[in-house]
Amino acid sequence: MISAGWRYDEERDEPLRDAVGVPVHNLRLYGAFRDIERDAPDLVSAHARKQGALKAIKARYRDAIVAALGGVQRQWTDRRDPASPWFRLAIRHLQEIDALFLAEADRLHEEFASTERPFSHPSVREVRDRIAEALDPCSMVLIAGGHVGVLRNRMSFFGVDQALREKDIVAWSGGAMVLAERILLYHDYTTHGVGLAEYLDRGFGLVPGVVFLPHARERLDLGRADNVAILAARLAPFLAVALENGGGIGPDGERIGHPDAVGVLGVDGTVTPLASLPGDHATRP
Amino acid sequence: MQRVLDLAVRIERSPHDAHRLLSEFVGRWQFPLVDDNDAATFFYWDGQPADAVFLQHWVFGLPSRQEFRRIGRTDAFYLPLDLPRGARVEYKFEVVRGGSGRWMHDPRNARRAFDPFGSNSVCTASSYVDPEWCKHDPHARKGAMQTHRFFSKTWGDEREYQLYIPAEARPGKEYPLLIVHDGVDFLHYAEMKTLLDNLIHRHEVAPLLVCFTSGVRRNWEYAANPRQADFLRLDLLPHLERTQPVLREPQFRGIMGASFGGVSALHAAVRHPGTWGRLLLQSGSFAFTDVGEHTRGPMWDPIVNFVNHFRENPSPVDAKIYLSCGTFESLIYYNRSLVPVFQQVSQGVRFAEVPDGHNWINWRDRLREGLTWLFPGPLWMYYE
Numbered sequence: 001m002i003s004a005g006w007r008y009d010e011e012r013d014e015p016l017r018d019a020v021g022v023p024v025h026n027l028r029l030y031g032a033f034r035d036i037e038r039d040a041p042d043l044v045s046a047h048a049r050k051q052g053a054l055k056a057i058k059a060r061y062r063d064a065i066v067a068a069l070g071g072v073q074r075q076w077t078d079r080r081d082p083a084s085p086w087f088r089l090a091i092r093h094l095q096e097i098d099a100l101f102l103a104e105a106d107r108l109h110e111e112f113a114s115t116e117r118p119f120s121h122p123s124v125r126e127v128r129d130r131i132a133e134a135l136d137p138c139s140m141v142l143i144a145g146g147h148v149g150v151l152r153n154r155m156s157f158f159g160v161d162q163a164l165r166e167k168d169i170v171a172w173s174g175g176a177m178v179l180a181e182r183i184l185l186y187h188d189y190t191t192h193g194v195g196l197a198e199y200l201d202r203g204f205g206l207v208p209g210v211v212f213l214p215h216a217r218e219r220l221d222l223g224r225a226d227n228v229a230i231l232a233a234r235l236a237p238f239l240a241v242a243l244e245n246g247g248g249i250g251p252d253g254e255r256i257g258h259p260d261a262v263g264v265l266g267v268d269g270t271v272t273p274l275a276s277l278p279g280d281h282a283t284r285p
Numbered sequence: 286m287q288r289v290l291d292l293a294v295r296i297e298r299s300p301h302d303a304h305r306l307l308s309e310f311v312g313r314w315q316f317p318l319v320d321d322n323d324a325a326t327f328f329y330w331d332g333q334p335a336d337a338v339f340l341q342h343w344v345f346g347l348p349s350r351q352e353f354r355r356i357g358r359t360d361a362f363y364l365p366l367d368l369p370r371g372a373r374v375e376y377k378f379e380v381v382r383g384g385s386g387r388w389m390h391d392p393r394n395a396r397r398a399f400d401p402f403g404s405n406s407v408c409t410a411s412s413y414v415d416p417e418w419c420k421h422d423p424h425a426r427k428g429a430m431q432t433h434r435f436f437s438k439t440w441g442d443e444r445e446y447q448l449y450i451p452a453e454a455r456p457g458k459e460y461p462l463l464i465v466h467d468g469v470d471f472l473h474y475a476e477m478k479t480l481l482d483n484l485i486h487r488h489e490v491a492p493l494l495v496c497f498t499s500g501v502r503r504n505w506e507y508a509a510n511p512r513q514a515d516f517l518r519l520d521l522l523p524h525l526e527r528t529q530p531v532l533r534e535p536q537f538r539g540i541m542g543a544s545f546g547g548v549s550a551l552h553a554a555v556r557h558p559g560t561w562g563r564l565l566l567q568s569g570s571f572a573f574t575d576v577g578e579h580t581r582g583p584m585w586d587p588i589v590n591f592v593n594h595f596r597e598n599p600s601p602v603d604a605k606i607y608l609s610c611g612t613f614e615s616l617i618y619y620n621r622s623l624v625p626v627f628q629q630v631s632q633g634v635r636f637a638e639v640p641d642g643h644n645w646i647n648w649r650d651r652l653r654e655g656l657t658w659l660f661p662g663p664l665w666m667y668y669e
Contacts, residue, residue, distance in 0.1 A: 005669070008453060037457075145669040174668035185665055191489060191657040195665055214668050 005146025145173025216242030225269025253277030425486035426452035466546030468497020474645035509591035535562030
């Protein structure tokens, strides 16, 4: 089980253990990183510098999004036509900004990996060995949500995503987000105004061609066609899949649970119940 | 009001049944009566003879003492008052008997608001929402409160403060800092500890350390007094940085206050630019004059001088500013007038005006918006 997204509460997993009903081993990635902070301060400093650089790029990314999204919204308001060449041009511009940010993030991650070689560090290697040993007998891995940034970073820092490729996985909320190709942050109802959706980073791509939007009804104004259309167009060619409580996607891409609990955002501004992911989006590796 | 008018008609038809009709009426309804259109009707009847009843309230723009109307020849009185949408009014009744008036709570309304001077009855428009985020939440993890004392060189005496430490605090981590004027009152009357627990637990506000200070000669110290600004910058802040795990960058340092406390917070930021990167100013007593003298009394002189000077020569305020004021306050004029000035010299200003008065519940009700804007939590990142 991975519950690093719960941060300090990582090990408060008794309710989940009780619900699962079989022996559960918590990989304790958040706690392991805290140990690394103590044991390998230079490595952690380098990691913090990388995250700081990412934050600085993020600030520029946000500025660029504000301007570009304004253009997209104006083009939508004019014609309400997703096929309009002006709307498509504005969307392409926004997508280029998203792509640039993700490329910059890739560059920073790669620089960190090549210069610091974290997996070669004895403390990290020890944790990775422990993880491999723990995962070996497991027939399934559970990934809980929580702070999706922390979850992704801890999984990535210890290279757990690689070890998961041969495992059956049950993931929810933020846990599902990190398995998709890209991780989008969104919330239309913050108390200090509508937040503009932005990419956190790439996901681990275990579910190809998809961006998951858990708790979409709670966090997104899906009643507004322009909101839905712009988000769907922006995320294309990835499918924007809204996941609600009581629904999910099974190993062959089939919907699980209530039809209204899994939907796909369309460029026509509607959310359509999903029967199953198209073939090239299947969740089974 | 229709219910009262219907009652008056019934009493007029059967004056001998007035006592029974009034008893049934007060037993049937909650008071003040407020309909779906936010029309309120205040009502007074205690079965005893009364000469007159007045509504005493603190709504700037309305006569502060409004006389009730008598129902027929009874000793029952009523007063209609249209409330703005979302309004909240604190009030008392003045009942006149034998030529002398006595102030009292509305005896048929259990809702009270408390402040250091006592309490008032409360009437809210039906559209007012009593925020759930400041009520006790058993699931929210509770931060700790500590009391500390230290010697202030500026004041030449020991000062006490209460420190809120979020439940999430861990050794080795540093947190943003917020300093609160009138801290004890904010804790007591604005439920600030509870709402901090809740908002941090919900990830809406970043985990932060909150230092609740209180003045000794409060009005003098807070009235744009340079010594108070120096106390905050040169005594309290270094003390906290020495003893607590606080972040050192200005964007992680906030200062807040209401009324005179708001003046002190702004004055501190102007006197020591680059220190306080976040300002939360509620119903600030930012009195100024465009011409002539002010009439608020000598205690306000330093404030008027400070605000006049600030308006004439707005110096940069290196901070994001959250500003709020009730539209029922005379201070609304001053606060509105400062918004364009803040827009010029700050890193961003957000202004909220609400139909409420100069009171602790108004200040409490704005804290979610203010704190989430100045110290946003990681809600954006949480999916669970």
